[in-house]
């Protein structure tokens with residue numbers, strides 16, 4: 001092996017700077033760091049950006065997916081379709097609600113839910129489906145919506161990888177009933193950790209304001225305004241009710257301050273990522289063994305990562321050839337562009353373990 005010094009390529013690096021710092025300065029000056037007016041402002045501006053009637057800010061996409069399912073009050077033990085390749089949260093959100101995840105195989109080319117397998121897995125006790133736009137590659141939503149409608153399934157889009165993306169001219173996150181976004185550090189835009197629930201069905205997601213805030217029906221900063229306002233706007237400003245079992249899932253003003261700045265850069269960051277992916281695609285186009293992971297359609301979507309699949313025949317615990325190959329070269333790095341070098345087949349053991357957490361033996365295995 002060459003003893004040339006190796007270049008360290010950081011897998012993800014968020015693009016943050018002066019704009020975020022400036023917003024944070026305002027938060028520090030007001031000294032209101034918790035759930036506050038900036039969360040409301042971010043929710044409003046995100047709704048405008050995405051074209052949704054309502055958005056609810058939470059502290060992760062995991063929380064967003066959990067609460068999106070909670071909004072429906074599905075009967076315990078009902079089934080929810082999730083793709084076999086995704087991050088654990090897509091399935092754990094189902095379990096948090098005492099529901100059963102049913103794993104749907106993925107299409108080998110797009111790695112998104114195979115809609116034929118989805119239809120095969122629908123049973124009378126199936127209540128919802130969570131399509132995941134993996135890596136930013138859109139699930140064919142018009143087809144999925146048709147199937148979901150025919151079977152009266154709620155559609156919750158897991159948009160953890162595709163903030164700012166479109167499919168056929170319509171925003172990802174606005175095709176289904178509810179869209180859930182992640183603003184975790186490594187995602188298309190970040191608030192450190194954070195997430196957003198969006199929908200046009202305001203009556204469906206409005207109650208989630210209480211669910212994300214331990215069940216409390218009034219925001220603290222609105223109550224606190226009663227103590228300081230000259231007119232004492234509301235006599236019982238200090239009073240609140242807890243009428244649902246909620247969670248401590250709220251977004252806070254520190255996150256929202258960063259999010260408001262990041263949102264303004266999101267289209268630019270997505271365009272830059274597309275540019276970098278175009279460069280990777282160009283670089284590997286004549287390679288016989290290295291192929292792109294996804295059928296990148298850069299003009300349509302907002303891709304979050306670039307990857308190459310590993311040949312299962314060459315699977316090994318040692319770093320793959322491709323890793324060494326890339327470490328020796330100057331890959332474009334920031335703003336956030338990522339290279340994923342290994343994608344495994346869905347692990348049926350892991351799926352079964354997940355399902356057994358709450359519902360032993362309830363899960364049809366989807367992969368040999």
Ligand SMILES: Cc1ncc(COP(=O)(O)O)c(C=O)c1O
Pocket residue numbers: 059060061062063086087089090132158160161181182183184194195
């Ligand atoms: C597909 C998918 N869904 C949900 C999540 C959860 O996001 P968060 O970290 O914001 O909870 C992730 C995180 O990586 C993800 O990849």
